[in-house]
Amino acid sequence: MAGKEDLKLLGLQVSPFVIRVCMALNMKGVSYDYVEEDLFNKSELLLKLNPVHKKVPVLIHNGKPICESLVILQYVDELFDGRSILPTDPYVRATARFWAAYIEDKLCPAWMGIVKAKAEEERAEKVKETLAAIEHVEVAFAQCSNGNAFFGGDSIGYLDIVLGSFLFWFEAVRRMYGLEIINTSKTPLLAAWAEQFGGSVEAKKVVPEADKAVQYANKLHAAATLATELVSSQ
Amino acid sequence: MAGKEDLKLLGLQVSPFVIRVCMALNMKGVSYDYVEEDLFNKSELLLKLNPVHKKVPVLIHNGKPICESLVILQYVDELFDGRSILPTDPYVRATARFWAAYIEDKLCPAWMGIVKAKAEEERAEKVKETLAAIEHVEVAFAQCSNGNAFFGGDSIGYLDIVLGSFLFWFEAVRRMYGLEIINTSKTPLLAAWAEQFGGSVEAKKVVPEADKAVQYANKLHAAATLATELVSSQ
Numbered sequence: 491m492a493g494k495e496d497l498k499l500l501g502l503q504v505s506p507f508v509i510r511v512c513m514a515l516n517m518k519g520v521s522y523d524y525v526e527e528d529l530f531n532k533s534e535l536l537l538k539l540n541p542v543h544k545k546v547p548v549l550i551h552n553g554k555p556i557c558e559s560l561v562i563l564q565y566v567d568e569l570f571d572g573r574s575i576l577p578t579d580p581y582v583r584a585t586a587r588f589w590a591a592y593i594e595d596k597l598c599p600a601w602m603g604i605v606k607a608k609a610e611e612e613r614a615e616k617v618k619e620t621l622a623a624i625e626h627v628e629v630a631f632a633q634c635s636n637g638n639a640f641f642g643g644d645s646i647g648y649l650d651i652v653l654g655s656f657l658f659w660f661e662a663v664r665r666m667y668g669l670e671i672i673n674t675s676k677t678p679l680l681a682a683w684a685e686q687f688g689g690s691v692e693a694k695k696v697v698p699e700a701d702k703a704v705q706y707a708n709k710l711h712a713a714a715t716l717a718t719e720l721v722s723s724q
Numbered sequence: 725m726a727g728k729e730d731l732k733l734l735g736l737q738v739s740p741f742v743i744r745v746c747m748a749l750n751m752k753g754v755s756y757d758y759v760e761e762d763l764f765n766k767s768e769l770l771l772k773l774n775p776v777h778k779k780v781p782v783l784i785h786n787g788k789p790i791c792e793s794l795v796i797l798q799y800v801d802e803l804f805d806g807r808s809i810l811p812t813d814p815y816v817r818a819t820a821r822f823w824a825a826y827i828e829d830k831l832c833p834a835w836m837g838i839v840k841a842k843a844e845e846e847r848a849e850k851v852k853e854t855l856a857a858i859e860h861v862e863v864a865f866a867q868c869s870n871g872n873a874f875f876g877g878d879s880i881g882y883l884d885i886v887l888g889s890f891l892f893w894f895e896a897v898r899r900m901y902g903l904e905i906i907n908t909s910k911t912p913l914l915a916a917w918a919e920q921f922g923g924s925v926e927a928k929k930v931v932p933e934a935d936k937a938v939q940y941a942n943k944l945h946a947a948a949t950l951a952t953e954l955v956s957s958q
């Protein structure tokens with residue numbers, strides 16, 4: 491299947507999860523309409539199409555919604571012709587799914603916790619969790635890449651998209667808290683991979699500057715502070 | 725692919741996640757060796773083959789490990805001939821993956837929290853989360869089953885396995901705490917489905933009695949109490 495499908499993506503520019511879907515659609519060469527959501531004031535459409543999580547991305551294909559970025563990536567890969575996003579070998583694909591789940595369940599909440607933490611102690615705990623998780627992902631890279639530049643081999647694939655979508659936020663974390671989540675001494679393979687990923691056509695097309703992430707983090711903190719003030723003034 | 729594959733499963737009889745894999749392998753008609761693990765004294769093999777999570781199930785296929793039950797289910801489905809476990813239509817498959825992730829990320833930690841809670845307040849919180857999650861799954865059943873007996877249509881499929889593997893633990897929770905997670909008044913569709921699932925050949929072959937789960941919960945509580953005593957006596 492390819493060509494003129496009716497595709498609309500509800501997204502947010504600074505969301506890694508949305509960036510994943512944009513990359514996948516671009517890699518398949520399918521065009522889509524993009525609608526930016528304001529998560530401080532969610533649209534009726536978003537609330538209607540993703541009533542369970544109320545989150546972006548939501549891909550609307552011929553009027554039907556698909557939610558959750560990892561589910562959407564697999565849907566896009568299975569539905570559209572073009573280069574494969576997931577590995578084609580069943581065992582390699584199972585390994586990629588295992589690590590995607592690990593990145594989603596362990597690494598993601600840890601680094602997000604760094605940004606969202608309200609106290610230094612909480613942040614230190616999340617830093618520890620993030621660094622422990624990224625060491626596992628370094629091992630995953632050695633296992634999956636087999637000496638190539640990417641998790642997916644010599645070109646960008648599923649795990650490259652899943653982890654690569656976080657990189658501009660990792661840079662934002664470095665600017666805000668001085669923490670290098672990926673660095674040349676402790677995770678040298680991922681450091682080299684991050685250079686390659688950042689320089690790729692696929693990433694350059696959709697990944698925003700880290701400044702955007704810093705600005706968004708500041709907006710989140712301001713909203714949280716305001717919420718606290720409103721509660722305490724009651 | 726079918727027939728004489730070298731398949732070994734590291735498992736635990738009372739683990740819902742292991743039961744999922746047993747059901748899938750049986751549905752595909754492939755034979756496998758089963759090795760019961762003692763999670764209080766994990767084998768060298770388990771620690772070597774699943775160094776990240778150190779958990780069962782681990783499926784060893786021709787010497788290579790696959791971990792995490794949802795990953796294994798998809799691997800088994802893709803590799804072996806026989807009846808499909810995941811839906812074959814890409815959109816229906818995406819919907820099944822969405823709900824499987826929901827059951828795994830929201831419902832599962834909630835009901836497990838009921839069993840593991842050390843204080844009544846904590847347990848009450850987990851009961852609330854479980855009941856909120858199961859209401860969403862009731863909606864999922866209406867959406868997926870399309871008036872049929874199972875999530876997968878007229879026979880057991882992916883979501884039936886994913887949720888059905890919890891049912892004997894739900895019964896254990898009822899016996900231990902008097903809580904009906906699925907009941908005929910609030911979740912009538914799931915209540916009817918649970919009857920069908922429990923009576924199916926597929927479930928009867930591998931799902932243990934709820935007594936086994938109650939015994940295991942008691943063992944977990946005794947170990948936790950012992951650990952607390954050991955710490956406080958230091």
